[in-house]
Amino acid sequence: MSEALPLYAKVKDHILGNIRSGAWAAGHRVPSENELVESFRISRMTANRALRELTSEGFLSRVPGVGTFVREAPALSSLMELRNIAEEIAQRGHRYSARVISQSEIESNPALNEEFEDRALKRLYHIVIVHEENAVPVQLEDRYVNPLAVPDFLERDFTDTTPTAVLLAATPVDELEHTVEATLPTPEQQRLLSIAALEPCLALHRRSWSRGKVATVATLTYPASRYALYSRHRTTARGTFSQ
Known part of the structure; x- marks a missing residue:
């Protein structure tokens, strides 16, 4: 990943890379905000933005109290x-x-x-x-x-x-x-x-x-x-x- 990318964009690229490679299939549970904070050494706000944007773009589905999952294509x-x-x-x-x-x-x-x-x-x-x-x-x-x-x-x-x-x-x-x-x-x-x-x-x-x-x-x-x-x-x- 390019160093010029904002931190939230690096997290998005990491998640998208796993989805597009097939490593994370539809229904796969993606790392939580806390797990992303620890893995990438980022703020919770940054982790939240990455997950929120991927959800609004249709790649993820967030279930309150359960987790965030790779969304099946319509x-x-x-x-x-x-x-x-x-x-x-x-x-x-x-x-x-x-x-x-x-x-x-x-x-x-x-x-x-x-x-x-x-x-x-x-x-x-x-x-x-x-x-x-x-x-x-x-x-x-x-x-x-x-x-x-x-x-x-x-x-x-x-x-x-x-x-x-x-x-x-x-x-x-x-x-x-x-x-x-x-x-x-x-x-x-x-x-x-x-x-x-x-x-x-x-x-x-x-x-x-x-x-x-x-x-x-x-x-x-x-x-x-x-x-x-x-x-x-x-x-x-x-x-x-x-x-």
């Missing part, structure tokens, strides 16, 4: 494709589970009719589900479904399968529309996702078309610390999507 979910979250979680070797919060038939309204591009639409299926990875909530799904697309949608057991799996099996997908925004959770989202009021979230709003009609409209809310959205596509030399 899971990835496809932005542009329809992917079954249960399969994504299983592919990572983790355990998937779901909690169905509500599942019902509702009256449509002008705002929903506009989303579905159908002023004559009277009824919709509505489902709210919390998807969990190793019993930790990672996605809140709030979905509306056109009954004409999947008439038996509400008869399914969504603790055993996912809405995406049911929709893909029942009807072809012609077109997808995505909008992503950064949000702060509502009190209800905080409760369902077990997150704090100021925990940033990613909200993916998705509309899916089948046979030229909007089949489903969903908002998928992810705690930003637990999930990341990604997309990778081939493009032309000018950066546009290849056909």
